[in-house]
Amino acid sequence: MTLIHDTHFHGRFEDAGDAELNLQRYFAVADQLRSEYDNAAFIGNGDDLAPSLLGLEYEGSHMIEALNYMQPAAVGAGNHEFDFGIEVAQERFQTSEFPWVIANLLTPDGEPVPGTQRWTTFETGSATVGVFGLGTESFHTITSYPDDWQVLDNVAAAREAVAALEGDVDFIICASHISTGAQERVANNVDGLDAIVGSHSGVVFDAPKTFNGTTVAEFGDEFGHLGRLTFDLETGELSEWERLDFYNSAALGDGDSPPGGDSENHVPRDVQEIAGDEELASMAQAYTAELEEQLGQPIVESEVELNATYDNYAVETGLGNLITDLMREVGDFEPGIDVAVQNAGGIRSNTMYGPGAITGINVMDILPFPNEIEVYELSGAKLREYIEGSVRPMPGDFGSQPAIQVSGISYEWWGHDGETNVENVFVGGEPLDESETYLVSTNDYVAGRSVIGEGERVLSSGQFQGPFMIDQLEGRDTISPTRGHRMIRVDETVDPATVEGDGETITLTASLPTExxxxxxxxxxxxVPRTGESVTPESASASDGMVTATFDAAELTELASMDDPTLRLVGGFDPDEEHYGYTNDGGDLIELPPSSGYSYHQLKASVDAETVLAATATATPTETETETGTETSGTETSGTETSGSQPGFGATAAVGGAAGGAYLYDRLSDDETEG
Incomplete structure (x- = not known):
């Protein structure tokens, strides 16, 4: 039999970065494969209703119409099916003309989620196939899933599903919406499972993997890849497979090569040569026309590339700085909001934008959730608890991650061996005071799932993040957000750096963490100082286990001359996998670092400012720019981050403007300011 997989459409009819990669072409190929191969079935793995601008506007009903037309054999429910609450999710499941399956979600009474089945069977040609779904065990914390509804252990639910299906079917599939690592755990601990397709992670495998006789295949999400797996029904073994890699030849630059093609199993497909399904094309046009008219025009020009990819989990990004800087402009607070925090999972589309025009649709694709901006009074102790608790440590599928974007606060973070820590935490350039009360801007999703919600809410803005950002950007000609040092990764702390100077240069020497x-x-x-711009060396090298970095004396003296500068030398090293000892379920060492945001680990050595000043008594300081949280031009001037000031934009004229997004505001009731 043949499986064509998967869906994971995020409520989109087209790729956020290239409209030529779209659902009508994707399905045309899937449908062709379904007709070409005997005993073929199209399997979905969920996250099909949201998050996206269309998902927010239609709450997933548009995708139910599309999926009903496409007729998948089954779709495993994902977490984003529940973004608009359990009632909407149930309604979408119940109006579907295909089965939704998820074995590890149950009502308080132990029944399947209404409109879904834990497992089911279907006939394809001469084969009877059993299929069940699995969702991530963190359902309660990542979506609007009721607290009193049950989330079962994945292995236990999978064993129950296989036991119910085996004996009556020729083949058993898991339509998965769990992470890559969790899939390996399920495969290794559940006998009788033939295949796991899809995932929560959006990872693209080079080839299917086999664990305990189970074939596991992950080929990304949305419209970049499509998988075909052909199995021998008698043995259950994979006999043929291919990964179709879609690309747009019209978007390739001079000298660019199409993706894929590096293996006979990786098949490049130019979408310009694919005739899209006409019914789906008409459906997409009907749903998108009104939104294109309202939000399709440019609202601002970006002078730099904006990174809305999953890098926002792993590293500070200019876009993350832009979003959080704007969040500190909500309301009318004097002297201003101290800190803003944004969950990385709320920054979507997984696309790069610019340099160039940014449209309202771009912004809504980046911030597609119905998340309202709120402001809380929070103690310094709780603020520290929040940022430390947000760090995702190793071991993990994607490595250590801060998992948030921030404004007004900077800190060092560490995450290893299942533990986390933050150090050198500064708010507005000053050391965090755990007994002080700070104003913190965030969204209601974060507040409802973290210690921030334990503070006193002083503003419910009535503003979704996407429309609010549109309003803030429309008054500006250009933006140029940059990265700074708001979140500094530290994997190893070494002895303080030694300092030598000759009047013109300063040389810092620190040890590499040799083990x-x-x-x-x-x-x-x-x-890196506690506030202001960091300074890069004129040269850096390593020898005999030591790192030597030589700086312009005047630039480094400038940093050392500020009050309590807290200078630190930070930089990268290649991690030794054996030293860290992280292994997968098979006992093999994990290649480090696994995060796409980093290609190295990072060390820190403190630098004594008094020693720097003593070594450069003859050097003349020169001016260096202070850190700008987000640079702008036009009707707003750019703010600078110095001790006691707020980074990011200056105060905006108004918060409640509705340009470019009024039609979305009425989804919230008229919340009033509290406190």
Missing amino acids: ASEGFTPDTYRV
């Missing part, structure tokens, strides 16, 4: 390191990563070193 943890296999080498030095050039072009990653800099000295």
